[in-house]
Amino acid sequence: MMLKLNARILKFSKIHVMGILNVTPDSFFDGGKYCVLSKAIDHVSNMINSGATIIDIGGESTRPGSKILSESEELERVIPIIHEVSRRFDVLISVNTSSALVMRESANINNGIHLINDIRSFTMKGAMQVAVECQLPICIMHMQGNPQNMQKSPYYSDIITEIDGYFHDQIIRFESAGISRNKLILDPGFGFGKSVAHNYKLLANLKHFHHFDIPLLIGLSRKSMLSFGQYAVQQRLIGSISCAVIAAMQGVHIIRVHDVRETVEALKAVQATLQYNKE
Numbered sequence: 001m002m003l004k005l006n007a008r009i010l011k012f013s014k015i016h017v018m019g020i021l022n023v024t025p026d027s028f029f030d031g032g033k034y035c036v037l038s039k040a041i042d043h044v045s046n047m048i049n050s051g052a053t054i055i056d057i058g059g060e061s062t063r064p065g066s067k068i069l070s071e072s073e074e075l076e077r078v079i080p081i082i083h084e085v086s087r088r089f090d091v092l093i094s095v096n097t098s099s100a101l102v103m104r105e106s107a108n109i110n111n112g113i114h115l116i117n118d119i120r121s122f123t124m125k126g127a128m129q130v131a132v133e134c135q136l137p138i139c140i141m142h143m144q145g146n147p148q149n150m151q152k153s154p155y156y157s158d159i160i161t162e163i164d165g166y167f168h169d170q171i172i173r174f175e176s177a178g179i180s181r182n183k184l185i186l187d188p189g190f191g192f193g194k195s196v197a198h199n200y201k202l203l204a205n206l207k208h209f210h211h212f213d214i215p216l217l218i219g220l221s222r223k224s225m226l227s228f229g230q231y232a233v234q235q236r237l238i239g240s241i242s243c244a245v246i247a248a249m250q251g252v253h254i255i256r257v258h259d260v261r262e263t264v265e266a267l268k269a270v271q272a273t274l275q276y277n278k279e
Contacts, residue, residue, distance in 0.1 A: 001253070003137055003185070003215055005092055005114035010053070012215060015248050015267050018094065018256040019044070019052035020221065021085075023077045027061045030258060040081050041088065048091050051264035054115070055089075056256060057081055058096030062119050062147045062192075071101045079105055086112050094139075100126030107134045115185075119143055119192065121170060132178050139185040139217055140170045144193025154193045160205050163188050167212060185254065187217045191225060199225040203243060207250040218247050219256035241266045249274070 003010040010016065023040055025032045034040040044055055059077030060069040078095065079102075085093055086109060094115040095106040106113045107130070117139040122128045131138050142163045144154050156162050167186050175181060186209060190199050199220075209216055220226070226239030237259055244255050244263050248270040257263045 001213070001215060004182070005137055008092065008114065010092065012253045014271055015252065016053045016254045017051055017260055017264050017267065018054040018056050018217070018219075018254050019047035019050075019260045020256060020258050021047075021055055021057045021081070022061070023057065023059050023081050024061045035077070037080060037084060041084055044085055044089060044091075047260040048089055050261035052091070052260045054092040054094055054254065055085060056094040056096050056117055057085065058117075059102070060097065060099075068148075071099045074099055074102050075105060078102055079109070082106050082112055083109050098122075098124045098127060100124060100130045103127060103130040103134070107136060115139065117141075117187075119189070120146075122174075128177055131174075135179070135183070137183045137185060138174070138179065139187050140167065140174070141187040141192065142166050142189040147192075150193035154195055154198065156198060159194070159198050159201055160208055163202070164209065167209065171212065171214070181212075181214060185215045185217050186212060187219065190218060190220045191223045196225050199223075203246055206247055206252055210251060215253040216251070217254040217256060218252050220244070220247070221257040221259065237262060245270055 001012045021034060021040060021044060022030050023035055025035060034043050047055060057078060059074040082093060082095065092114045094117045095113045096117045097103055098118050098120040103116055115137045116131065118127065119141045121140045122131050144150055171181055171184065174184060188202055190202065220243040221240045222233050222236045226236040240259060241262055244257065245266055247255060248267055255263060
């Protein structure tokens, strides 16, 4: 399995780590840390040196209860960062946005983005049109509700079956619009309209989604499912690494994290184990 990103090929002979760059004042873990360009660039450099192969740049916080951001403000946050990262580093760049305008401007930057990562799965006005025009790889994420209400009593009769059906319908939707399935990535959306029990049932059954034969991306880093009633967000590193390992052992292709160095180190052991099992 592989993914074509412009003139580059992302092969899944290894598990890829996607480093998170939030240029937001209000993200749940690192809000405000990287809003200054120089600090953002230093962080990107550290993530690349630690083993990240993709940098996911986002200007909108989508934590539970977050406020909707204007497109103009999101542009101001994201575009200068994408421009500098693409100019300075040889790394794959993902833009994390639901805005058609931000998608279009990000794709128009010289040597700009390689991937569009949209938690709302291109349902905002104009987003699907941009996806078709750009023909970049895109990430489809499952979310019940929206960031403003998604954690208010989420309910599923069977979460695995329902997410599977969602992915099936979305693949048809994108193929009908003119985007082939070899440009798609699937993200089950941990924490997006899911209780703690839902999240762990999902984590235990990630291998189920391989029947689509589409790369699978997961993001559990520092999320509240790891609190166990006692761990603040700053204390969730060990839980984050543990979940990354559980996911990787089930064949997940891309893991989106805040803590790149620690995750990459843990995944070396996973990769060695998976390779040994093949021999």
